[in-house]
Amino acid sequence: MRIGRWAAERRRLALVSGLVAVVVVGSVSLWTVSHEPVHDDTVTRADPIDSEPARSPGVGLRPANGLGDPVEPEPVRPVDDSPIDPWWLRVPPVAGDIVGIGADSSGHVRIAGSTDDETLAVQIDHLETGVGGPVDVVLSAGTVRGGTKPMWTPAGESFALFQADGVEQGLTVVLADPWELPDEVRSLVLLDAGTGTVLGGAALLPAG
The missing domain is CATH 1.20.5 (Single alpha-helices involved in coiled-coils or other helix-helix interfaces)
Known part of the structure; x- marks a missing residue:
C-alpha cells in the first residue's frame, strides 16, 4: 500500500x-507579445522634398500690373541733400548773345525749363561758329564777358550739349535729364572739337 x-x-x-x-x-x-513594436501598414510617410534656395525679391522678377502685364519701373531721381534747388529748376529762363572770342562766332541762345516733365530746352538761333569743323556746344559754370575784349573764365564743371558744324539757322536741344548739369550754369561756350580752343560764348542772364 x-x-x-x-x-x-x-x-x-x-x-x-x-x-x-x-x-x-x-x-x-x-510579456514578450505585449512589448513587440507595432507595424501599421496604413501609416504613410512623406517623401523628402528638395528645398530651393530663397531668392532676393528683385532677382529675376519683373513688376506687373493687375492684368499681369509687365510694367517698366520709373527712373529714380538722384538723391539731393542740398536745401537749394539745382540751377535748372531755380534760374531759367535765361538768355544771352553769343560773342566771338577766338573766332567770328555769333548767335542767340535761350534756355527754358518745363516743370511738368522736368526737361530743359536749349534754343539757339542764327548760330555761326566761325570755323568749318565740328564745334562742341557746352554749358559751363564759368563766366563769359563781352565788350572790346570778350573772354571766357573757366570755373567749376561743364556739360557738353551737342556738336555743331558751321552755320545753324535755328535748332533746339531738349535735355531729358537735367540732373546731370552742373550745380551752377552761367554761360554757353563754343569750343573747337579738335583742339579745345575757345571760339565764342554767351553769358546766360535771367530772361522774361
Whole structure:
C-alpha cells in the first residue's frame, strides 16, 4: 500500500509541476507579445522634398500690373541733400548773345525749363561758329564777358550739349535729364572739337 500511495503522490507532484511550468511559460510569452513594436501598414510617410534656395525679391522678377502685364519701373531721381534747388529748376529762363572770342562766332541762345516733365530746352538761333569743323556746344559754370575784349573764365564743371558744324539757322536741344548739369550754369561756350580752343560764348542772364 505504501508503494501505491507513493506512486500516486509522485504523479500528483508531476502534474502540479507541469501546470506551474505552463503558467510560467505563458507569462513569459504574454510579456514578450505585449512589448513587440507595432507595424501599421496604413501609416504613410512623406517623401523628402528638395528645398530651393530663397531668392532676393528683385532677382529675376519683373513688376506687373493687375492684368499681369509687365510694367517698366520709373527712373529714380538722384538723391539731393542740398536745401537749394539745382540751377535748372531755380534760374531759367535765361538768355544771352553769343560773342566771338577766338573766332567770328555769333548767335542767340535761350534756355527754358518745363516743370511738368522736368526737361530743359536749349534754343539757339542764327548760330555761326566761325570755323568749318565740328564745334562742341557746352554749358559751363564759368563766366563769359563781352565788350572790346570778350573772354571766357573757366570755373567749376561743364556739360557738353551737342556738336555743331558751321552755320545753324535755328535748332533746339531738349535735355531729358537735367540732373546731370552742373550745380551752377552761367554761360554757353563754343569750343573747337579738335583742339579745345575757345571760339565764342554767351553769358546766360535771367530772361522774361
